[in-house]
Amino acid sequence: MAIQASAAVTAGDTNALLRLWRNKEARAVIIQILTLAILFAFFAYIIDNAIQNLARLGKTFSFSFLEQPASYDINQHLISYTSQDTHLRAMTVGILHTVLVAVCGIVLATAMGYILGVLRLSKNWLINRIVYCFIEFTRNVPVLLHILLVYGIIVNVLPVPRQALDWSKTAFLTNRGVFIPKPVFEDAFVWTLVAFFAAVAVVWAYRRWARKVQEETGKIYPVLWPGLAIIVLLPTLAFWVSGSPLSWEVPALKGFNFQGGMVMRPEFLALWLALSYYTSAFIAEIVRAGILSVAWGQTEASYAIGLRPNRTLQLIIIPQALRVIVPPLTSQFLNITKNSSLAIAIGYMDIVATIGGISLMQTGKEMESMIIVLSIYLAFSLIISAFMNWYNKKIKLVER
């Protein structure tokens, strides 16, 4: 209507425009151009707004603050860090913390989710109901509350260092964290590592051979137990032969707190456990849906050709269920990674708390810091997606 009205000035133009508008293909292009134009105008406005406001405040846009000393301390760091290091290094410490909690969370959530999903399908009424209640409670309460709950329990219920719960005086459980002995490797320990990798290689070769034999003759050699035995026994043997080149640094109460050993701080524990069990509830439902999606006829057919129940699960059900499970699982992995940004609520020094928190605050570089934080989360998400897409392709039904 608007176009017709405004174009009424010159009759020739009107006809041409009308003709264009009535052409289905041309109209589609025009609408796309308009939509894109609105989108660009929107972004242009936002960016311009930001530039003008920064200019009005007299702020410059620059990432050079990353080179300045951070001047704050971080209580635990995977790489060496002091308050004299740069904001860039503090940011790296934060990124590593995010990666650590995300990876640990994904592993634990997947394991828990798988177990819960299978238990949820159990024919045992009690187990089935308990798991059902757990899943419904967990996934219907916001994850932030879970994190605060676990943190509250650790800090308020566990004893202070002087009354630590100990496990034969080597590992200690306190509200300042879980202290465990730290392995101190001597040079000769390298032989144990060599033995370990050799064992893995042997098992891999054995597995290939066993498969080949099975495909040619149908005879099945056991793989799992012998494989595990080799992987455990060979390094152990090498360890003894090379003279037990390993000692333990046991944490001891000294002054205010335990010193030495390794420690998992309450902040990490709370975030890791809460994120894991929260996400495991969703994964459990995904696993359940995947298993249920495989028709019962498949199981019957498998029994009919003489496969035992666990073989049926392993060879028939799981491979088919995985196709249903993997795509939604990807978004759960992404959720864990993104939810880890709630770390700030309990003071776990992840990327949001370091560069997006203290560095931002001390330097006043809001725009730059937030751009960095957003890009890093985006990069994490894209990497996880790419990996899961690759895996999904790998297990996809091979059509012949």
Place this chain on the structure above:
Amino acid sequence: MRKTAITFVAAIAAASAVAPMAAEAGTLDDVKARKELNCITNTGLAGFSYTDKAGKWQGFDADHCRALAAAVVGDGNKVKFIPATGKTRFTLLNSKEGDVLFRNTTWTYVRDVDVKLSFVGVNYYDGQGFIIRKSAGIKSAKQLNGATVCIQTGTTTELNLADFFRANKIKYEPVPIETNDEARTAYLAQRCDTYTTDASGLAATRATFDKPADHVILPEIISKEPLGPAVRHGDDQWADVVRWVTYALVAAEEYGVTKGNADEMAKKSANPEVKRLLGTEGNLGGMLGLDKDWALKAIKAAGNYGEIFERNIGPKTNIGLERGLNAQWFNGGLQYAPPFR
């Protein structure tokens, strides 16, 4: 492919036709038009800014907000309190969510110059201290080797702490926490051995403990923390308003103008400085863009500086802070208002 490219180019051309717009009005005009002051305060610090049982904001900083609102819009109750954590406060101010920051904020070089705030005065001279359980048997902050220390993240205390421990070559483990309330909980649960923040904040927090006497504030004050109101950089008119309202409260104490006697003093006082302050002589208010009796309204809304101090954090309250550095200059303190002329 080519069609897509053409579509993109056309869209960019169309978008660039939309001219960007920017409207700029002074904060003073904004506040007057809104008839309400947006004041950024602490999320909860006893004595400074906290909500009482009736849900009303109270405290030293809250009263300063009220005085400012009274001076600008004529009513001390026309304040919208915007609670901010140490981390969110500057963003809230710079994004115009709030008009002024009254939140125990330390005036530092970087904040003034690089974070682009304008600090307009100091309403409380403070310093950073440590609180610890008496049972720990610690007498000095230098004995804190290996201690776990709770800190409010995003504050100057975080940096002072790093400097102090580095200078004394002792180790510690920081536990970063968002708000004072959370820090209090963590300290009481013994997640940390000691909690560090401004000494006034420690006294205020200790007053809320069940057994305040079991805790001791260590003698070391490891930093200078001049706490004062801040506004956005570049709005000089508004900065002047906030600066002089704050000074008016200090000057009022100096000249003996109180909440109770302000009206009477305005009528009867023979002191020309008091007359100028309270708007019965000259037109100081007009120069600021305010009413003639701006300072009178501010004093009637909250009382003078001394009254605000005594009522909220003074020796008779359970927080029990002495005037110390915050006494008037003629009593040996640092509170000193420039002349009103």
